Structure formats: C-alpha cells, structure tokens
Amino acid sequence: MHILNPTVLLALPLIGALPLSAAVVVERTLASPNGALVFTLERDEATQDLSHNVTYSGRPVITRGNLGIQIGETTVVADEGTIQKVAEKTIHTKWSDRFGERSEVPDHYREETLTLSHSDHGKFGVKLQIRVYDEGVALRYLIDGDGTVMGEFTSFPLPEATQVWISGSTQGHISKVPVTKMKSSVSPVLAEVAADLFAALGEAALIDGSRMGYTRSGTSTLDCKIAGRMAFSGSFTSAWRFVRVAPTPGALLEGNHFVLNLNEPSKLADTSWIRPGKVLREVTLTTQGSMASIDFAAAHKLEYIMFDAGWYGPENSAASDASKVNLDPKRSPGPLDLPAVIAYGKKKGVDVILYVNQRSLGPQLDKIVPLYQSWGVAGMKFGFVTVGSQSATRWLHHAVKKCGDHQLMVDIHDDFRPSGTSRTYPNLMTVEGIRGDEESPSNAAVLNSVFVRGLVGAGDQTNCYFAPRVKKMGSHASQLAKSVCIFSPWQFLYWYDRPAGAPQVGGAGNAASVLEEVPELTFFDRLPTTWDETRVIDGYPGSHATIARRKGKVWFLAGLNGSTARTFDVPLAFLDPSATYRAESFVDDPSIATTTKVRINQRQVDHKTTLTFPVAASNGFAAIFTAE
Structure with missing residues (x-):
C-alpha cells in the first residue's frame, strides 16, 4: 500500500465513518481480503501522535485507539x-x-x-x-x-x-x-x-x-x-x-x-504420536479402581485414564516426589501398582496420563519428563501452574516443548488461558482457564464460556455425567451437548464418577457416583474430540447455542439452553445434499425409566429437513447423523 495523501481523503468511503479534523491525517489504510474490515493509522499533526481505527462495512468499531x-x-x-x-x-x-x-x-x-x-x-x-x-x-x-x-x-x-x-x-x-x-x-x-x-x-x-x-x-x-x-x-x-x-x-x-x-506452524518434526481422545479420571488411586477404569474405558472407546492429585503424595507438599508412587493417605489407602496399570492399559488400548502440581513440576521437570516417557505414560496434566509474568510464560512454553521432545501430551490446568500456541506445539492438547463443571456452573454460565472463552481455544470443561451436581447445573442431555459445544482435543468425561468395580475411598475429590450402563452412553462412545468441520448455527451468550461438527461423513449436533424454555428449529442444510441420513437424537424426557431420563429417537432426514426440539430451561439436546 502507499502512504495516502490527505488531500484525497474525501474520495474514500471510510470518511463517513471516521470524524476527522484538519489536524488529523490518515497515514495508512489496510483492508481485509474481502474488503469488509478496514484498519487505518492516523496521525495528529499537532502532537504527532499515532492512533488506529477499525471499521466493518463502513461502521466504526474502534476509533482512535492509542499505540505504544x-x-x-x-x-x-x-x-x-x-x-x-x-x-x-x-x-x-x-x-x-x-x-x-x-x-x-x-x-x-x-x-x-x-x-x-x-x-x-x-x-x-x-x-x-x-x-x-x-x-x-x-x-x-x-x-x-x-x-x-x-x-x-x-x-x-x-x-x-x-x-x-x-x-x-x-x-x-x-x-x-x-x-x-x-x-x-x-x-x-x-x-x-x-x-x-x-x-x-x-x-x-x-x-x-x-x-x-x-x-x-x-x-x-x-x-x-x-x-x-x-x-x-x-x-x-x-x-x-x-x-x-x-x-x-x-x-x-x-x-x-x-x-x-497468528501463531507459528508446528515446531514438532513428528506429530504422529499425538492422539486426541476421551479421558476418564481415575478417582480411587488404587490398582483395583484403575483396572476397572481401564475396562470401562476400553468398553466405551475412551482412549485414556488419568491419575489426578495424590498419586505421588500430598500435591502441596515440597517433600512430595513426582518420580515415585507414594500415595497421599488423605486421598487413598492404595495399593497402586502403577507399572502394572500402565501395562494393562496398553493391552486394552488405553493410555495413562499423570497429574503433577507446579510445586513438584517446577523443580523436577527435567527428571520426570524423560522418566514418564520411559514408563510408557502418554501425557501430563500440569496443576496449579504459575501464570501472568514473563518468566511464568517462558517456563510453561519451555515445559510444553520439553514434553513434546519426549512424546508427552499436555493439559495445563487452573489459571492458564490459551493464545493459539497449540498450533506451534500441538502436544498441548487442552487447557483449563474456564469455569468448568468442577465449579457446578449453570447452563447459562456455560453458554457464556462457549461464546467468550471459546474464542481463544480448547477448554477442559471437566464434564460430569452421573454426579448429583448434574441436576444443579442442567440436565443429562445438556451434558451430552456440552461435549460438542465446548471444544477440547482431550475431552474429559465422567469427572466425578467411578466404575462399579472400583472401590469407594475417602478423600478430597473422590467420587461416590457410579458409572451406569444407560443407553445414551453410545453418544459419548462415538464422540470424536477433533473435527473436520464446525458450524455455529445459532446462539447468543448466556441464552442458547446450536452447534454442528463433522468428523468424516458423520455429523454431531448439539443444542444447549439457558434459563428460559425455548423451541430450537434446526435446519439441516449443513448435511450433504446427495445423501440421506439416519438421525439419532438424545433429548431429556422425565418419563424415561433410567436415572438419567434421556430418550433416544431415530428418523430419516436430509439436508432439506428442519428438526424441532422443544427444550426446557437448563436442558439441551444432541444428535448424530449417519449417512445411509
């Protein structure tokens, strides 16, 4: 682009949107490829201050912002x-x-x-x-x-x-x-x-x-x-x-x-080992519970189980050593034979993720990263990380890179929020920095997360299903919908639940709710965690959302509702016009005999079909479309 002469400004349609005085001249203008977004750089001739403006289709969005x-x-x-x-x-x-x-x-x-x-x-x-x-x-x-x-x-x-x-x-x-x-x-x-x-x-x-x-x-x-x-x-x-x-x-x-x-391409020469998937948190920290969790994961097509805080000792103690299994007695009486669990998981196609708190992660990073790789661990969850300062930012990206060098995937929990660097280090699978189900948010709060937090990347929502808090948050069909509405390449499911074969143990974070075999678990069983295409069909923060995502030839649809009952009319124009589909919908129905009260409907649809879902306040729906 050339530097604009202020004498030609009257010829620009932009002038109608930006109030200019004789003392202000446009130094640069740069339009988006489709021409709708326009950035201008102005100079105040009296002060020599530079400022910037952004317009969209001629309408002002940012007017004379400061720089420097x-x-x-x-x-x-x-x-x-x-x-x-x-x-x-x-x-x-x-x-x-x-x-x-x-x-x-x-x-x-x-x-x-x-x-x-x-x-x-x-x-x-x-x-x-x-x-x-x-x-x-x-x-x-x-x-x-x-x-x-x-x-x-x-x-x-x-x-x-x-x-x-x-x-x-x-x-x-x-x-x-x-x-x-x-x-x-x-x-x-x-x-x-x-x-x-x-x-x-x-x-x-x-x-x-x-x-x-x-x-x-x-x-x-x-x-x-x-x-x-x-x-x-x-x-x-x-x-x-x-x-x-x-x-x-x-x-x-x-x-x-x-x-x-806005981030650099991947710096990992080989990404073939990176495997998105669904994760079951192992809450008992016992060999028996771990084996039961692996069995459930294998039966329900979950790729991982994760050991959370307590497997190497009290997470907030500087004396805890993350290179050794040493259970926190307040969380589990054990026993936990971690090598046997990892080996059993490998036989079943289920890998293990290990949590490490920042207190141990900081001083032990160089030791534990190659050690976990040698154990056959698939990845790490960083807990209570230090964030905000330049040194904290540098250290976290160094840690993610080091994990990538040793073929470990990463989930950063707590106060870290993404800025797109997962493109550069795609072993950074997901991060928290979101008001997830650990906080028991209402559907309205989750809908704010969908449209605000979702703007910057993956969010670890710690999705619950059988835990009693589901009734407080919304409904079971809306829990299904959350797993589509909130993107995360590692999708944590059943956060507070344990398999029937796992012992109930005392301690913070350990679950009393038991995983049940209800028909709608087929939705989670078939759920991808990464996608080929995403369509946001409708929605507004705090109110409602309708989102469709495609993996291969199969589409998943989710509707999440806030605090007001509404009818969702969903045109299926996103479907392939050359195919007909079997639609399986999952909706809340109090008359269903299961504890979760989810009804499954089936019908044939095509791209001309509009599906109608009457949805109560704080409820939701989900659907799978399979080409016939």
Missing part, C-alpha cells in the same frame, strides 16, 4: 514517529490441522510492517506490524535492542452504547455489562456494538511476555494492561493484540482459527 509501549523508565515507542519504510505481504494459503475444530484452516491476510523513526526512540529500532484478515485485525510491536518493557499504552475505544462480556479472573463468572460500567477484565472480551455487530478483543501468540488484561479509561476505552515487566536482549516481539468483528457471536466463534493463524 514504554521501555525503561521514560522511553515510549511506537506511539509516534515518521514511517520510513513499509514492508507489505499478502498471504492466501491453508494448512492442515489434525487437532482442531476444522481439518483445513484458511490463512488469508494482508500485512504491513511499518518502520517508525522518532528522536525519542533513541537506540531502539521500532516497527509496528499489522495484519488484516476477513475475521479480524491484529497488531504487534517489533523492537530491536536491549531493554525492559515497563508498560503498554495500546487502547481500543469502543462506541459508548457497547455491551461487553467480561470476567475478573480466568475461571471466574463471565458477566454482561455496559462498557461504560466496566472496570477491568481478563482476555478475551466479547463486545456487542449493535444487534448485528459484535467484536472480540484479545491477545494471541503469548510466548515470551507477560499476560495482558484490560482496564477501562474514559467512558468506553479498553486499555491493555500487562501483568509485569518484560526484559529483552537483542529484540522483542510482543504478543498480538487483536480485534475481531462479525455480525453475530456465532460467526465470531466459528472463525476462532484466527488465533491459531
């Missing part, structure tokens, strides 16, 4: 400066993803890297990089030199009538509030600019920096706030700051591959 980061105590860069050089790039490609929500990911954008020069930059080389996709706009700072980033000034002024979905903590409640009432939030933030205009703000490719959140300034401006200083030597590349825009929350969710595209 502070290095050291006084130097602020990228907030002003002469554009000395522009490097342009257009990419139109796609890549394959065996571990995601779509097997073929489009990667189509226009990029400009602007070299900025200003006397205040001193010894630092400063660049501002901008990418514009059809799905969103992203920017980041590239700095040459040595220093410490002390703070950030990037801001995103939204229209004052905007409503936002925010959360005070990574696993906290997500609330909808007027942007003018917002104080702060973790990332991402979902914004309703108008009834037909939604935006999402967040960060991507956080690899070597402090985590970012938002505070509000003025009436409706979201300011980026980093969690701590960031030291660099030689060069610094910030995480991406992004703004995504679409007409509906569903369209934003369906385009969440945007975050993956």
